[in-house]
Amino acid sequence: MPLSEHEQRMLDQIERALYAEDPKFANTVRETNPQVHYKRRIVKASIGFVVGVILMMTGVMIMGVVADQLVLGGVLSMLGFLVMLICTVRGMSEWRRATGGAPPEAADPGPSGKQQRRSQRPGMMDRLEERWRKRQEGE
Structure with missing residues (x-):
C-alpha cells in the first residue's frame, strides 16, 4: 500500500x-541489505550445528572409552544435541526470513468448508440491498 x-x-x-x-x-x-544479516545468521547457525555434533560425538566417545565418566559423556551428548536443535531452529527461521516468508504449503491454505459455504450464499446485507434495489426500480 x-x-x-x-x-x-x-x-x-x-x-x-x-x-x-x-x-x-x-x-x-x-x-x-537485510539479506546480508540473515545470511550471516544462517552461517553462524551452521557453525553452531557443527559444534553441537562435535560435542555430541565427544560425549559418546567419552562414554565408550572411559567407563568412569558416563555422567560427563551423557551431559556432553545432551548438551551437543541441544546446541544442534537450537541452531537448527534458528537457522530455519533465518532461512524463512531470507527467502521471504512461510513455506509454500502454509502461504495460502484456502478457505475452510464453513467459509466456502458462506462465500457461496449471499449474506443478510446482500439480500437487504437486493430488496432495496428492487423496490427502488419498481419491481
Whole structure:
C-alpha cells in the first residue's frame, strides 16, 4: 500500500533530520541489505550445528572409552544435541526470513468448508440491498 503525500513528506523530513544528526549512521542504515544479516545468521547457525555434533560425538566417545565418566559423556551428548536443535531452529527461521516468508504449503491454505459455504450464499446485507434495489426500480 503506497504512502499518502502527507506520510511521504513526513518520512522525507525524518530522513533529512537523521542525516543532519548522524550522517554516518544514516548511510550505514541506508546501504545495509537485510539479506546480508540473515545470511550471516544462517552461517553462524551452521557453525553452531557443527559444534553441537562435535560435542555430541565427544560425549559418546567419552562414554565408550572411559567407563568412569558416563555422567560427563551423557551431559556432553545432551548438551551437543541441544546446541544442534537450537541452531537448527534458528537457522530455519533465518532461512524463512531470507527467502521471504512461510513455506509454500502454509502461504495460502484456502478457505475452510464453513467459509466456502458462506462465500457461496449471499449474506443478510446482500439480500437487504437486493430488496432495496428492487423496490427502488419498481419491481
